[in-house]
Amino acid sequence: MVINFFKIAWRNLLKSKSLFLINTLGLTLGIASTLLIALFVSDELGYDQFNEKADRIVRVVIKGQMGGEIIKEAVSQAPVAPVLVDEFPEVEEGTRLRRMGYPLVVHNNDGHRENRFSYVDPNFFQIFSFPFIKGDPKTALTRPNTVVITEEQAHKFFGNANPIGKELELKEWEKSFTVTGVVQNIPQNSHLRFDMFASMLGWEHASANSWLESHYHSYLVLNQAANRTALEQKLEPLLNKYMGPQMKDAMGMSFEEFQEKGNALGMFLQPLTDIHLHSDFAELTNLAPGGNIKTVYSLGAIAIFILLVACINFMTLSTAAASRRSKEIGVKKVLGSQRNQLIKQFLVESFIMVLTGTLFAILLSLLALPLFNELTGKQLHVSQLINIQNTVFLVLFVFALSLIAGVYPAFVLSSFKPISALRNRSGNMGKTKNVRSALVVFQFSVAVSLIIATIVVKQQISFVLNKDVGYQKDNILVLKDTWKLGASEQAFKEELLKDPRVASISSSGFVPAGPTSDNITSIYPEDRSDELRRTVVYQVDEAYIPTMGMELVLGRNFSKDYNAEGTNLIINESSAKVLGFGSDAIDKTVTMSLDNNGTTRKYRIVGVVKDFHYSSLYQPVEPLIMVYEPNPGLLVRADAKDIGGLITSAETLWVKFKISEPFTYGLLDELYSEIYVRERKMGWVLQLFTILTIFIGCMGLFALATFSAEQRTKEIGIRKVLGATAAQMMTMLSKNFVKLVVISFAIAFPLGYYFMGLWLQDFAYRIQIQWWVFVLAGFFALGIAFLTISWQSLRVSRRSPVYALKNE
Structure with missing residues (x-):
């Protein structure tokens, strides 16, 4: 009997080929789109969830306000994690990570710089669940100058040989590290995507007791009974206890005086699983580019709506098509068909269409996955699409939609009296028309x-992409790695200046877009330390402002006379406003903090540059100062007609200096575009x-x-x-x-x-x-x-x- 239902249903569907095709195609596109978006949403929401202690791990972050500046940093001071473990019973464990960039790592004269290097505490792998392939996570980092590397790095340096006990040399740091462990490659949905984890015991600054320098990512494991909000409230007096005395020495004011002036500073605990989607911290303090929970919600809503549109489309057409079959129902009833048989017949037809659309949707999703990965920047896999969870969902979906779409023809049309059906009369036609109209809306x-x-x-x-950002980003060649030339960097610059396609060159590694050097200090006007304000510092030369096409609104640019410029500053308009100088900033004096021991120096303002965006347009322009201090790295303003030829010539010149490092470059306009x-x-x-x-x-x-x-x-x-x-x-x-x-x-x-x-x-x-x-x-x-x-x-x-x- 069941087989007979399927045969009849298939014949009926083939009679209306166009309707069957439209229904199937709509369902296929709707379900395939939903599956792909669901993969994206699941991956975003699953960041760091693979850690066994994910629900109890928190990151210590700093938030506050100083001199009108909103402070949000994902880093904390070196002593924070150890102190919190000692002082609060709610904290079971604490560990730290200090990222160190991309050093040149060498083994047997084979060097690689693309390694993401970090220092971590010895207990790091007992808190985070990164499976070991070789070595013991409990003892791998208990000695100085030891390192755990990923499986990919192990293969890169050692091939199929056992890396345990082998040496990796960081020539720039004049250090060697012994490989004591190999972990599986870090999952893509982790914010801790590093290639090398060295023992913090080998990093001399890790034991520093400074509460004024924030460079460490500190993580805590709370016990099962801990209340995160209650624990945060207990952290309030901690900064006063430990930071207060050091602040008094460095800034001349106590923590209470700092707060009385309208400033605020506090430590907060961010759940590990919130880091990727709920971080609004300063870009330079994040370990990896974060996601956006609004994007996740938006795409999730789009997936639901597309699926609803497809399902509504299917149900609307099913009811419309079924309405034309009232005479067929009347004939079948006259010939003895029971109502339950008609119900089963319509449900089977609905099931065949939904199942066909679902199977095609799975196939389409598999084919479209590479393109979808390219669009979203993800690395989603087929295994994430075809698993038990998705299979159960699709089976339930097929049966649910088949039932919903088949309800009208199955239960309403099958209830018609034969005479009414044969006359093609039904009181329900007007109601279904209204329903279909609402669904179209x-x-x-x-x-x-x-x-x-x-x-x-x-x-x-x-x-x-087209906003005036305060500098001319076109035709700027960024050579960040010229410091690798060592003493030959200046000779490289002078040779490059001889090229007629070069308009100007600035010696600075500070770039307003893309990877850049970073430096933050504190300044205050004259001797008024109560008006202390943190600010970004750019170390530049006299060619920086003209090379970048920036505009001086007051005063003058730096000159080549370094001795005369050593205590002079150029500030941006925001700094002039925050410091209270306005349009009278020229020749005003500011005091700059040089370290955390209270050392300061007075500087005279000689120029004010028009505000330029040195971070993304997500943030407003903040105060910035420029000091005359030529910095490793070159910014080259090139002739737009042959910038490609200039790059080729620069690479040829680079090779002549015979260093083992490859020539790398960036174009400032492309680096800016990559932000978005x-x-x-x-x-x-x-x-x-x-x-x-x-x-x-x-x-x-x-x-x-x-x-x-x-x-x-x-x-x-x-x-x-x-x-x-x-x-x-x-x-x-x-x-x-x-x-x-x-x-x-x-x-x-x-x-x-x-x-x-x-x-x-x-x-x-x-x-x-x-x-x-x-x-x-x-x-x-x-x-x-x-x-x-x-x-x-x-x-x-x-x-x-x-x-x-x-x-x-």
């Missing part, structure tokens, strides 16, 4: 909202899924227009006999659907405005959503809908009246 509300989102994201991306890769990728993803949503909705609209036209076949024939034109027929058939699309605007416009307004709040510099965005989105959706409907309407309106009138 919902579909296009989603589609129009996504169109608005896509336009706004594209506008904001264009805004940040995440936003650009979000724009591409939005655009893709907006197109899919519109396509799925239009398929349903097309099928409904076809169904509506078939329902009114005789009416069309009579109207044409009475002289109605094709244009009038098209208007008659299209106007009801166009009304539904217009109604959807009332829902989509407020939703689009509200949610995109929330998204834009992440940017300190952002566009304003203009009225024309909604007009454009509306016309675009209306145009697509009209084209979809009018094609079918035109085909029907041109049909001969004879066909319409003879059709029974």
